[in-house]
Amino acid sequence: MEAFSSSKSEFMVVYGRCSVGKTYLVGEVFNYNFAFEYTSTSHTPLKSQLKEFKYSLEKNGFKAGKIVDWIDAFHALQRKLEDMREGRKVLFIDEIQWLDTPRSGFIPALEHFWNGWAVHRKDILLIVCGSSTSWIINELVQNYGGLHNRITYQIRLEPFTLHECELMAQYSDLQYPRYQLLEAYMILGGVPFYWSLMKKGLSLAQNIDNLFFSSTGQLRNEFNSLYASLFKNADPYINIVMILGQKKVGMTMEEITKEGGIAYNGNLTRILSDLEYCGFIRKYNSLGYKKKEAIYQLIDNFTLFYFKYMQENSRNDENFWSQNIDSPLHNAWTGLAFERVCLQHTKQIKKALGIAGVESAEYSWISKRNKRKEDGERGVQIDLLIDRKDQVINMCEMKYSREKYEIDDEYAKKLIHKKEVFIKESGTTSAVHTTMVTVYGIKHNINSGIVQKEITAEDLFAE
Numbered sequence: 001m002e003a004f005s006s007s008k009s010e011f012m013v014v015y016g017r018c019s020v021g022k023t024y025l026v027g028e029v030f031n032y033n034f035a036f037e038y039t040s041t042s043h044t045p046l047k048s049q050l051k052e053f054k055y056s057l058e059k060n061g062f063k064a065g066k067i068v069d070w071i072d073a074f075h076a077l078q079r080k081l082e083d084m085r086e087g088r089k090v091l092f093i094d095e096i097q098w099l100d101t102p103r104s105g106f107i108p109a110l111e112h113f114w115n116g117w118a119v120h121r122k123d124i125l126l127i128v129c130g131s132s133t134s135w136i137i138n139e140l141v142q143n144y145g146g147l148h149n150r151i152t153y154q155i156r157l158e159p160f161t162l163h164e165c166e167l168m169a170q171y172s173d174l175q176y177p178r179y180q181l182l183e184a185y186m187i188l189g190g191v192p193f194y195w196s197l198m199k200k201g202l203s204l205a206q207n208i209d210n211l212f213f214s215s216t217g218q219l220r221n222e223f224n225s226l227y228a229s230l231f232k233n234a235d236p237y238i239n240i241v242m243i244l245g246q247k248k249v250g251m252t253m254e255e256i257t258k259e260g261g262i263a264y265n266g267n268l269t270r271i272l273s274d275l276e277y278c279g280f281i282r283k284y285n286s287l288g289y290k291k292k293e294a295i296y297q298l299i300d301n302f303t304l305f306y307f308k309y310m311q312e313n314s315r316n317d318e319n320f321w322s323q324n325i326d327s328p329l330h331n332a333w334t335g336l337a338f339e340r341v342c343l344q345h346t347k348q349i350k351k352a353l354g355i356a357g358v359e360s361a362e363y364s365w366i367s368k369r370n371k372r373k374e375d376g377e378r379g380v381q382i383d384l385l386i387d388r389k390d391q392v393i394n395m396c397e398m399k400y401s402r403e404k405y406e407i408d409d410e411y412a413k414k415l416i417h418k419k420e421v422f423i424k425e426s427g428t429t430s431a432v433h434t435t436m437v438t439v440y441g442i443k444h445n446i447n448s449g450i451v452q453k454e455i456t457a458e459d460l461f462a463e
Helices: 022-029 046-058 070-082 106-116 132-139 162-171 178-188 192-196 204-213 223-232 235-244 252-258 264-279 303-308 320-326 326-345 348-351 370-373 409-426
Strands: 010-015 036-039 090-092 122-131 152-158 280-282 295-298 361-365 382-390 392-399 429-436 453-455
Touching: 010 022, 010 132, 022 090, 022 122, 036 046, 036 070, 046 070, 046 162, 046 392, 070 106, 106 235, 122 132, 122 370, 122 453, 162 178, 162 192, 178 192, 178 204, 178 303, 178 326, 192 361, 204 303, 204 320, 223 303, 235 252, 235 264, 235 295, 252 264, 264 280, 264 295, 280 361, 295 361, 303 320, 303 326, 326 348, 326 382, 326 392, 348 382, 409 429
Parallel strands: 010 122, 010 152, 036 090, 090 122, 392 429, 429 453
Antiparallel strands: 280 295, 361 382, 382 392
8 A cells, every 4th residue: 555655654534434345445455454443433422532631541551641631532542652662653543533522633733643743754644534525524524724635645435336235245144136136236235334234044035024113123223323423412413414305306595494494694505515525415506597596405315215215114013114115115215226327427427328438527407397397298307317528418217116117108208308408407418319328228119219328337337
C-alpha cells in the first residue's frame, strides 16, 4: 500500500455506511498487526471512552498512567510510540465519530497530536474509520481548523454491486439463480454483512423469514439500530426518510416541510445532507427545473423493504415473507425496489448501452403538469433519464416481471405520450431513445418497435 510505504507520516480516513466492511478491510490489509488499535462505542460517556482507551494502551504492556482527558490520552499514545523500535507504526481508531462527545475536546486533542507530533515524524500511519459518513466529511475531510488539508488519503467504501454480491453468494454456496439474487439485493442492498447472514441450504424465502421476521431474527430490529448507530439523535433522520418513503420519485425541500410540518431551515438542510452522505437518499436536479427545486429521493434498499414489509407485519407472523410472495403488497414493492436497483447500477446500464465512456447526467424527471395538477393533457414522470454528451437522451422505463415483459396497446400509448411530453416540456434538441430495463427482456410484438434499446437483469450483473 502506498500510504504504508510512504517516507512521511500519513493520515487516512476510511468511511462508508454500517456493515459495509470497513473494519474488515483495514484488518485484512494489515493482517490485524497494529501498533495501536482502539474501537469506540456509541452513546458512551467520556469517562468510559477514556478508560477503554487506557485499557487499549495497557493490553500491550504499556503503563499509561492517569488519563483525565483526550490531551492526556494522546500524550500517553505518543509516549508508547516513542518507546517502540524503528519502523512503520500503524494506528487504527475505529468508529471515531463516537469519541467526539459534547465538550469532550476530542477534535482539538487529535489536532494537537497530529500537528504537534505525528506530522514531524516519518513513521506514523494513522487510519481512522467511521460509519457516520457525514461526521467524517464535516469534521475531518472538510475541516477548516487545525486539521485543514491534513487528510492525505481517503477511501469511501461503497456497498457491493450485484456482481460483487453474486461472487459473495457463490463463496457462501447459496446456489441461488440470478433472479433470486436480484430479489435478495432488492431487500439487503449491497451490504456485505447482511449477505453474510444468509445460510446455505435454505431457500431465499426461508432466509428472509429467519433474518427479518423470526422472533430471534438478526435483522429484525436493524432499522432503528442502523440509524441510531449513525446519528447521535436519530429521530429527525428517521422522520425524514419516512416522509420520503411516501413518494417514490422524491420530494423537494418545500414538499418535505409541508408533508412533515417541519421548519424550512438549516437544520433540515443538514439532515438531508447527512442522509445523502450516508447513502440513504440521493439528490438530483431535473432538466428544466431550478436549483432550489432539487429533489431528494429515498434510495436505500433495506429502508424501503422495512417500510413496505416490516411495518405491515402487525401480527408478528414469522413466515410473513413466504406467505406474501405474489401478493399485491409484494408486487407493489418489487416494482419500486427494482427501479432503485437500476438507479444504483447506472454504470452497468451505460455499459450495456455501449456508452460507458460517454459523459452523462442521470436523473428522474417530473412533468410540471404533475406539480400544477392541471386539467387536460396528462402529466408524466420518468424514473431514469440518461442525458448524454453525444446529444442522445435514454428515457429508461424499469419494469419488473418474472417473464418477458409484454408492451400492450395501452402501455405503448403511455410510452409515446411520455416521450412527447418530455420533449415538449424540456425543450431538448437531443434525440430521445425509449429504453426498457426489465428482468428478462421484452416480448416482441406489434408494439415492441417503439423501444430503441433493451436492458436486462443480466446486464445489471456486469462488473
